[in-house]
Amino acid sequence: MLTFSQVPLPYAYAALEPHIDALTMEIHYSRHHAAYVKNVNDAIAEEKITFKNEADFFANVSKLSAKARNNGGGAWNHNFFWQVMRPGGGGKPTGKVADAINAAFGSFEKFQEQFNAAAMGRFGSGWAWLVNDNGTLKIGSTPNQDNPLMDVSELKGTPLLALDVWEHAYYLKYQNKRNEYVAAWWNVVNWDEVAKRLK
Numbered sequence: 001m002l003t004f005s006q007v008p009l010p011y012a013y014a015a016l017e018p019h020i021d022a023l024t025m026e027i028h029y030s031r032h033h034a035a036y037v038k039n040v041n042d043a044i045a046e047e048k049i050t051f052k053n054e055a056d057f058f059a060n061v062s063k064l065s066a067k068a069r070n071n072g073g074g075a076w077n078h079n080f081f082w083q084v085m086r087p088g089g090g091g092k093p094t095g096k097v098a099d100a101i102n103a104a105f106g107s108f109e110k111f112q113e114q115f116n117a118a119a120m121g122r123f124g125s126g127w128a129w130l131v132n133d134n135g136t137l138k139i140g141s142t143p144n145q146d147n148p149l150m151d152v153s154e155l156k157g158t159p160l161l162a163l164d165v166w167e168h169a170y171y172l173k174y175q176n177k178r179n180e181y182v183a184a185w186w187n188v189v190n191w192d193e194v195a196k197r198l199k
């Protein structure tokens with residue numbers, strides 16, 4: 001049976017300070033993310049969901065309950081999010097990521113503007129994404145815990161970068177100032193992990 005689990009956080013809770021504070025990271029990882037993982041595994045058991053892997057689960061998520069969809073997305077999205085951040089990250093990508101971004105968006109600055117607009121334009125809770133849709137890089141956002149692997153998602157593709165814009169990701173430090181959180185987050189982007197996912 002498919003089981004979701006939490007990746008070990010690749011750094012300490014305080015490692016992304018001052019951009020993302022330690023208490024937010026601790027609550028986010030040990031309570032919010034842990035709960036999504038527990039709840040999706042409960043849903044898999046309760047609903048006797050038989051998909052063998054995460055890809056099949058998301059590709060068929062329209063057939064599943066809201067509990068399975070929301071918590072499955074929450075489990076996967078946060079595992080992804082932790083990995084595309086690192087202490088001392090940020091700056092501009094180099095190599096093939098830089099080339100792909102320049103080709104798709106014209107420049108790194110234009111890419112950043114468009115990504116920020118996706119993050120700021122998502123009303124309520126959700127995620128901003130950079131995806132590779134069959135060789136074309138695209139930016140978009142998803143509501144709640146939906147992701148671009150889901151059959152229900154308008155934005156489709158292989159996720160390369162994601163930003164959690166739920167208030168739980170920033171409210172303790174930034175309160176209602178999502179723009180300040182988004183601006184600070186660029187300092188912790190792990191471009192090496194983006195490069196790994198760009199095939």
Ligand code: MN3
Pocket residue numbers: 028032078164166168169
């Ligand atoms: Mn979150």
